[in-house]
Amino acid sequence: MKVNLLPDWIKNWYLNLIRPVINFFIKYNLNPNHFTTLGLILSIPVAILFANGYLRLAGALMLLGGTFDIIDGKVARATNRVTKFGALYDSTLDRYSEVMIFFGLVYYFIIEWNKTGSSADLITAVGVAVAIGGSVMTSYVRARAEGLGLECKVGIMQRSERVVFIAFGAIFHHVTLIIAIAVVAVLANITAVQRLYHIWSTEREKGAQSISEPN
Numbered sequence: 001m002k003v004n005l006l007p008d009w010i011k012n013w014y015l016n017l018i019r020p021v022i023n024f025f026i027k028y029n030l031n032p033n034h035f036t037t038l039g040l041i042l043s044i045p046v047a048i049l050f051a052n053g054y055l056r057l058a059g060a061l062m063l064l065g066g067t068f069d070i071i072d073g074k075v076a077r078a079t080n081r082v083t084k085f086g087a088l089y090d091s092t093l094d095r096y097s098e099v100m101i102f103f104g105l106v107y108y109f110i111i112e113w114n115k116t117g118s119s120a121d122l123i124t125a126v127g128v129a130v131a132i133g134g135s136v137m138t139s140y141v142r143a144r145a146e147g148l149g150l151e152c153k154v155g156i157m158q159r160s161e162r163v164v165f166i167a168f169g170a171i172f173h174h175v176t177l178i179i180a181i182a183v184v185a186v187l188a189n190i191t192a193v194q195r196l197y198h199i200w201s202t203e204r205e206k207g208a209q210s211i212s213e214p215n
Contacts, residue, residue, distance in 0.1 A: 011160075015070070018067060018070070021071070022071055032071075032072040032076035033089055034072075035069075035075065036069070039069050039093065040093040040096055040097050042064060042097075043062075046065060046100075047103060048104060049104070050105050050170070051103075051104040051107040051111075055177060056171050058170055062166065062170070063164075066167070069094065069159070069160075070160075095136060102135075105125075105128045106128045109121045109128065110125050113125065127178075131181055134157075134184070134189035135159075135184070135188050137189070137192040138195065150202060154198045155195055165184055166184060
């Protein structure tokens, strides 16, 4: 059974909300790589704000950066600018953006631990490191699979879910941010395993079909 952490109606609602903005950029035939670059640039102040404890502002800017990640793909497809380099550029900058933001979070929780001595903050800092590993491996497994000619878009915690969970967790409260990081740390790594299993089962099915086909 497929589980969607972000229901389709929420995704469709948000897409309809930003549709006028997307159509405006399409109208003027803007380069989609510009939005990818803007997403990376925005991740720098997001990381700095997180590191300095401005959680709500950091969360809001993180959502804006995630919106640019949506816009670049929509503009690329609408203006017939879908290229292999564009896909590589987008994927590479997304990883840099995530890692920078997670580093900002690690710094914040270590500082909080030094201030309060709270074990929850120290454990969360470790959790952020685990989330980094899961996020990178989720993307790596997909990229490696696609490099082998296999489609691999499955998984419970993809980039959009990671952005929404961390951003809204930060916007609401310090505690909800801790919970969001724990969820991402666990589910991002589960997603990497899901993708490995998906490729294994796909290859197994192909092998079974080739054996059952008459010569």
